[in-house]
Amino acid sequence: MLQKPVYMDNHATTRVDPRVVEAMLPFFTETYGNAGSISHCFGWEAQDAVDAARTSIAGAIGATAKEIVFTSGATESNNLALRGLADRPRRGKHLVTVCTEHKAILDPAKRLARRGFEVTYLHVAPQTAANAGVIDLQELADSLRPDTLLVSVMLANNEIGVLQPLAEIGALCRSHGVLLHTDATQAVGKIPVDAAALQVDLMSFSAHKMYGPKGVGALYVRRGSPRVRLEPLQDGGGQEGGRRSGTLNTPGIVGFAKALELCREEGADEQRRLQTMRDRLATALSDQIPNVCVNGPPLASPELRLAGNLSCCFENVDGEALMMSMRNLAVSSGSACTSTNPEPSHVLRALGLSDEQTRASLRFGLGRFNTEEEVDFAIETVKDAVTRLRAMGGVDG
Ligand SMILES: Cc1ncc(COP(=O)(O)O)c(C=O)c1O
Structure with a gap:
């Protein structure tokens, strides 16, 4: 019917998958401790659950647990990537992104432009082309400069579903020594995504696009050399290695991991x-x-x-x-x-x-x-x- x-x-x-809700429920009423409370078992249990979720999510995207920063969603992850990087004294004030990005990239880029950054917006192939919506790799290569701080190209578009050739973009950026961020919000959980294989340095994604809860997301921050250093958007308790202060959303994080696990199973x-x-x-x-x-x-x-x-x-x-x-x-x-x-x-x-x-x-x-x-x-x-x-x-x- x-x-x-x-x-x-x-x-x-x-819609949140009922199996995700089930996984989350104990973390509201039984295991409700603050994952940051190091002096009692309520906190330890919450911390264990967050650790397990972090390891599971990292494994699902070709990352290690230490490379995952939990946030309130992809909007925050995108802001942390762009603004967090720009706020660090670095070599350049040039960003490259695409005119078809989500507003959660375009608006932080605009904000940085008001602060003196120069932003290059890449075009996409027109509707008449067989690869409508895809960027031109040559245009990307030509846009890179010695002062380019970051390239940000989304993996999957939220309106027309177009997938960008991220592995090639990753290889290009790596060979030019330029950092690469991808907004993978519409891709993770739907297609296989391996951050290391794609050679991205930063990657945003969000639980509520994959049958998980709203209000929880993650930013993948590659470890190793060269180090990706971010200035936090907010200060406080120093959670997430100081990169994202604030009490962790334990039920949300547990649900996020369960949601991604189910997507991978299916x-x-x-x-x-x-x-x-x-x-x-x-x-x-x-x-x-x-x-x-x-x-x-x-x-x-x-x-x-x-x-x-x-x-x-x-x-x-x-x-x-x-x-x-x-x-x-x-x-x-x-x-x-x-x-x-x-x-x-x-x-x-x-x-x-x-x-x-x-x-x-x-x-x-x-x-x-x-x-x-x-x-x-x-x-x-x-x-x-x-x-x-x-x-x-x-x-x-
Ligand atoms: C591509 C893309 N990036 C970012 C976002 C924002 O995600 P969130 O709602 O988790 O902040 C969305 C939401 O539609 C999206 O589709």
């Missing part, structure tokens, strides 16, 4: 299931509704795109009006994280879409709890709503 409303906005956030099978459902949704929408196009790289190029992501443009329809007319289907127009911002999506604009096409676009994010029946419901709902809105606007089809 189909339960309404149907949730298809899994890039914005995900692995490629779950991604295949999502891709099959996503492709069926895309095919039905394009076949049954006139003038629909897919935004971002081709769905037939899985190496360039997240399996559960679909961004579509419904020509001559206002995406906002479309969403509002589908009360029983939760999708997103543009990035949900910035949905208070009425500006057309900067990601779709970067692909060369017009303001009208950008406004006519919807993002579907399929996830673990979506079913085939829900996909059928989404197809019918979108078809009805687009037809109705186009008829109201005097547009055929």
Whole structure:
């Protein structure tokens, strides 16, 4: 029996898996000590749980426990990476990033620009290209300067699901001696991510995108040489090696580790299931509704795109009006994280879409709890709503 409303906005956030909730529960009511309390067993037990979670999360991303700094989410991790690095007296004041990054990178970069940093924004291939949304490695190589402090390139995009060639970017940055940060928030838990193999120095990710709790994330900070030194954003009890003061969110951290463990167990099978459902949704929408196009790289190029992501443009329809007319289907127009911002999506604009096409676009994010029946419901709902809105606007089809 189909339960309404149907949730298809899994890039914005995900439902916490009941197995994650179960793992977290004892840490609210029984093992509730402060992991920083070193003088009694309540604290030791919490510390043991945090240590186990840290080791598990590190292992899942090709890191060691000491390379994980727990934060409140990827926004904080991104800020800590960019601002924490910039606040250290270093050799350069030049940053390189991409025009399609999340606001949690673009806004800290803007803040640094106001402080005298120079920021280079890399372009991405246009919608007409077979690798729409991907950066040009030559443009990246050309942008590097002796005073480049950091390159920050996201692994998977939250709107169009495009995957950047991070291993190549890592190799390029390493060969130029430039530090590399990646916002891997939409990638970790979905595709295999190995920080060491990718040669990244800093990497952000977040529990609530992988069926874990909100309000907990991590920043991977590579150890070894050359040392990546960060200035903390906040001072206090000196937790996380002084890089992130504040009492650790023990239940959240335990849930984070459990969530990532479950994603790894489900692995490629779950991604295949999502891709099959996503492709069926895309095919039905394009076949049954006139003038629909897919935004971002081709769905037939899985190496360039997240399996559960679909961004579509419904020509001559206002995406906002479309969403509002589908009360029983939760999708997103543009990035949900910035949905208070009425500006057309900067990601779709970067692909060369017009303001009208950008406004006519919807993002579907399929996830673990979506079913085939829900996909059928989404197809019918979108078809009805687009037809109705186009008829109201005097547009055929
Ligand atoms: C790519 C990307 N980076 C950062 C964030 C912010 O993450 P958080 O909500 O954990 O702060 C998001 C959230 O949508 C995201 O998609």
